[in-house]
Each structure stands twice: as structure tokens, then as C-alpha cells.
Amino acid sequence: MAGTSEAEKPFDIVATYNDLLRTDPDLTMPIAAIESLVLLLTHSPSSTISETLDLLEKSTAHLKKSISNPIGLSAGTDLFQRYLITTLQRPGQLGPAGDFNAIRAHLLSNGRLFVRRAKESRDKIAAFGRGFVRDGSTILTNGGSRVVASLLHKAAAEKGGLSAVRFRVIYVLSSAKGDVENPSAEPEGMETVRMLRESGVPVATIPPSAVAYSIGKADTVIVGAEGVVENGGIVSRMGTYQLGLLAKAMGKPFYVVAESHKFVRVYPLGQYDLPIEQRVIEFRTQEDIAEAEKQRLDAKSSDVPAKPSSEYDCEVVDYTPPHLISALITDSGVLTPSAVSEELIKIWF
DSSP states (O other), X not given: OHHHHHHHSOOOHHXXXXXXXXXXXXXXXXXXXXXXXXXHHHHSOOSSHHHHHHHHHHXXXXXXXXXXXXXXXXXXXXXXXXXXXXXXXXXXXXXXXXXHHHHHHHHHHHHHHXXXXXXXXXXXXXXXXXXXXOTTOEEEEETTOHHHHHHXXXXXXXXXXXXXXXXXXXXXXXXXXXXXXXXXXXXXXXXXXXXXXXXXXXXXXXXXXGHHHHGGGOSEEEEOOSEEOTTSOEEEETTHHHHHHHHHHHTOOEEEEOOGGGBOSOOOSSTTOOSSOOOSSOOOOHHHHHHHHHHHHHHHHTTOOOOOSXXXXXXXXXXXXXXXXXXXXXXXXXEOGGGHHHHHHHHHO
């Protein structure tokens, strides 16, 4: 009976998405979203095209609504939905017309293939981008971008590893990850710092407050992104915008490395026009602070999980406009910001 009830348990796409990100540290948000949708189609068999599209639309809306910052995963869900609609519009090419089982099998197999190819995109980016790490140069970067780590590791290997290291890295580290359950957790990016040092690359770590002081020693700034928007700008972790401003002021090239599956159909008009709510600037009086502390204590006594006492969310992002970006290094090649809209058209149509 227990097995029956487990089998009949409804598919939880939010839990699946979070589990995928937690269990696979190399997974990006868009790919975790696509993989969740593929698993949804596997666990929730539908018998018609309309049922499939309805299930996908409702599950995607639920997933986006359940995540505080859905910009990154939206790139994946929107891309997968477009792929699904395009495929379903030509069922005759997938087998006998009306044979939905054949169509569904094709969708699932190609969905998994899409996920695998997207995971491999970092190697392509590293191949395109290693030439931007020049002999004797100093690279400034920030955050925990896996694609930046892959590019720098590839460059270190190409330059000869321990026997002939030819570049250095200035790594901007925040003081902490902001993990409420484990406040002593190491800063995000420390794993990449260790990997580079083990490869023989000299790395200096600095706090965000030292960026303006240190950027004069850098030759190039390379950052990752959560999403690349339609006008060629990027949405990335808080602090990336100020890196772009400082790089522009100091005449340093500012490169963004991002997989093409992170291209998202969002067109922000400015810094405060992102389609998410963020707690960055929050004006409070002492009375407000006392009330928040009282609510925290009440929640603690009633065993209800409390929100972080700090008003600053460690997952906040900012928008870096295209005029600050020298080029985007993607698995489709090296693009100028103005070429992003054209690339989005290729991806979607």
C-alpha cells in the first residue's frame, strides 16, 4: 500500500527543481528548469497535445511563482516551451499523424539530449574564451560562476599548468554566502580560488570594498551572468554593475561569459525595472526593527521557520547595461551586445 501511495503522489516540480540544483553543483538554473519539465512529462503522462501544453504552462507558472528570482530559470522554461510548441506543430514528421505516443517519446528523448548538450556548452565557451586570457595578464572576476571557473581552468591548462603559469587572478569574494543555517560557510567562489591555486595560478582575494582600489592592477574583467537580456545587458549577482562601471571608467575590457540557454526575453529599461522584487534598499526605524525582532521570536517559539533578520538578501542581483560590456563569450561564439537580439531570434524561431 505504501508503494501505491508513493506512486500516486503528485509530481512536485518546485521540489524537483530545488533537488536538482542541490544534488548537482554544476547545474545552471535554466537547465535545472528544463530537466524538471522533462521529468514532469515522464511522471505525468498525458494523452493529447492540448493536455501536454496545459500541464506545461501551469507547471511553469507555478515554478516561476515559487522562486524569488525566476529570471535565470525563465530562460530555460521559455526555451523548452518554444521547442515543445514547435515540435508539436509538425507531428506528421514524427510518425503517423495522431500517434501522440510517438510524439511524446520524441519529446522526452530530445529533451534529454537538449539538457546534455546544454551542460556541454561550458567546454565550448572555454575554447572560445581562452584567447582572452593573455600571457602576463591579470584577470579580475567575482562570484561563483562555473563557466568563468571553467574558462580560467582551461586557460591555465593551455598555458602549461605548474611549469609555465602566465596569468594572475584578482578574485572578489563577499564576506559570507549568507547561509542562515550555516553562517560560517565560506564565501562563494572560494572553491574556484582553490582550484586555480592548485593549478599554479597566483590568486589574490579581495572584498567588494577593495574593487575600485584593485581594478587598476587588472588588465581584463571577466564575469558570469544569471541571464542575458534582449538588449545585450546582463542580470547577475549584486556588485557586477559596479564592476562594469569601474571597468568602463578605467578603460578596462569587460567580458561576460554565458551559455546561450541563459538568453532570456526580458528587456529592462533600467536598474529598477527587473521583473522581480528585491530587498536591497529598505528604510526602517528603530520601531520597525523591534517589531521584526518580535515577529522572529514569535516564529521561533511556534516552530515556524523565521526569515533572516537582515534586510539584505544574499541572492540579490543587479542589471549591467550593454554599453558597459565589451563582448559576450558564449557557446555560439563571441558576440557584441547588439547581436544578442538577433541571437534570441535564432534561438526562438
